[in-house]
Amino acid sequence: MDIKDGKIKIAYLSQVPAPYRERMHELIHQDHQFSYDVIYCAKLEPNRKWELEYGNYKMHFLTDVAKTFRHNNTNVWALLKKLNPNVLIITAFKPTMLYGVIWCLLNGRKIIVYNDGTFNSEKSISMIQKQIRKFVYWVASSFMAPSKGTNDLYNSYGVGNDKIFRSCLCVDNSVFDNLPVRDREFTIMFSGQIIERKLPLFFANIAIELSKKIPGFKALIIGDGEQREEMIERLKQNNVDFEFTGFLDQKILPKYYSRAKLFLFTTKHDEWGIVANEACASGTPVITSVDAGAANDLIIHNINGYILPINVNIWVEHILKLLGNDNLYNEFSINALAMVAAYNHQQAAGGLVDAVNYALAEKNKSTQSNTITA
Known part of the structure; x- marks a missing residue:
């Protein structure tokens, strides 16, 4: 040869x-x-x-x-x-x-x-x-x-x-910020293509329910896609406070993950989902479903996030549980940083x-x- x-x-x-x-x-x-x-x-x-x-x-x-x-x-x-x-x-x-x-x-x-x-x-x-x-x-x-x-x-x-x-x-884990939870202005975050496979309307429905239960609730939405207008309109109709950035360049994106307390990785199908790495590198716990490739690999249930069925009530229940327990949240955040270091x-x-x-x-x-x- x-x-x-x-x-x-x-x-x-x-x-x-x-x-x-x-x-x-x-x-x-x-x-x-x-x-x-x-x-x-x-x-x-x-x-x-x-x-x-x-x-x-x-x-x-x-x-x-x-x-x-x-x-x-x-x-x-x-x-x-x-x-x-x-x-x-x-x-x-x-x-x-x-x-x-x-x-x-x-x-x-x-x-x-x-x-x-x-x-x-x-x-x-x-x-x-x-x-x-x-x-x-x-x-x-x-x-x-x-x-x-x-x-x-x-x-x-x-x-x-x-x-x-x-x-x-x-990803380059070193370029992501890790702000204290008190400095994170957004309750939950969506990042990705706003298309049916990524379940943006499921995210919107979760945001609607959380906004009724969490004082000062605010959602962060990053990305673009064919369901953008429908997602935004649904949030507006239900008086949900949110910020929509649109598509962000890779240089700017790392600064956003630490602005949210939780990252919701909603998906019908992802071979992996590099967004999970980005969230973990920011010390942001991740909630996702078994349909994400990173589930049961980088994201471990009850360790640095949750792996849940696609059900609004179940996601809302776990989010309220996590955000209502400072010690549990800090444990998940620390574990997210530790686990992503190997990637x-x-x-x-x-x-x-x-x-x-x-x-x-x-x-x-x-x-x-x-x-x-x-």
């Missing part, structure tokens, strides 16, 4: 850049044992408004703005031929990724799968999608998993734990290194993690 200048050549094939992955890419790029290239299907997808400051690493864009989420870029083949990586990491099962898998099989290159789906989130995918995954998992040498749910997903396809390496989803870019990069070393090992045995420092 061709190792350029003594370096292992890695290509990381992903859909679009994400702010929570830039630092990890930089860390791998800085590791002198690797030649590292990140290939993106596009700079932006239709529903994203991220204005990124790209990290310092080698990146390639197959197109500027994707018209759909399908990502069918045949030009990836020529780029892979040019880069000629020893290892290809794929992060989804779009046609572009599958072209990369075929290229690896024809050229004797190693394949690593990094899927951020979970056992629960992929229960309802089609039989064709399951068969595609089954084939790719069969030919892959190792796997990266951001969560316990992804680990369970791999296991369900017969992948052994020895081939799975944890590479967490994370960092060094861990994410170390998991990638372990997966690569395993894939390239002569007898396919796990090797010790390489230490990567910021």
Whole structure:
């Protein structure tokens, strides 16, 4: 296998850049044992408004703005031929990724799968999608998993734990403030796309009930989406005090999480939910449902938040319980900070290194993690 200048050549094939992955890419790029290239299907997808400051690493864009989420870029083949990586990491099962898998099989290159789906989130995918995954998992040498749910997903396809390496989803925890609860002007907070999947109207209904029970209640809403007007109108009709910021740039966003006492991560489906990291990094307890990938992983029931069924009365009951007990709230806040500390870019990069070393090992045995420092 061709190792350029003594370096292992890695290509990381992903859909679009994400702010929570830039630092990890930089860390791998800085590791002198690797030649590292990140290939993106596009700079932006239709529903994203991220204005990124790209990290310092080698990146390639197959197109500027994707018209759909399908990502069918045949030009990836020529780029892979040019880069000629020893290892290809794929992060989804779009046609572009599958072209990369075929290229690896024809050229004797190693394949690593990094899927951020979970056992629960992929229960309802089609039989064709399951068969595609089954084939790719069969030919892959190792796997990266951001969560316990992804680990369970791999296991369900017969992948052994020895081939799975944890590479967490994370933010720069150091840029988030942690204000005392007395200085937090908002009672609850929503942050994300204001679309049906994120249950913004469920959040609004909780806010309506809490406003009747908590003196000085005020909600903070960050984001944008097709249900924005309906959400805002419902709050106005019920005389709920709230502040709506709209979409916020990643530079500004960290300052907002510590302005709320609680973060309500309402969702019908999220493979992970990086907003949970952002809240925890601000010492803000999180309430969510089992449909969030971070549930039972970063967010633990009765430890740093609650994992509850989608029921307004149950959420209101737990919120009143938590806000009515200063000692319990402080315990949850401290636990949130402590638990999110393990979710960092060094861990994410170390998991990638372990997966690569395993894939390239002569007898396919796990090797010790390489230490990567910021």
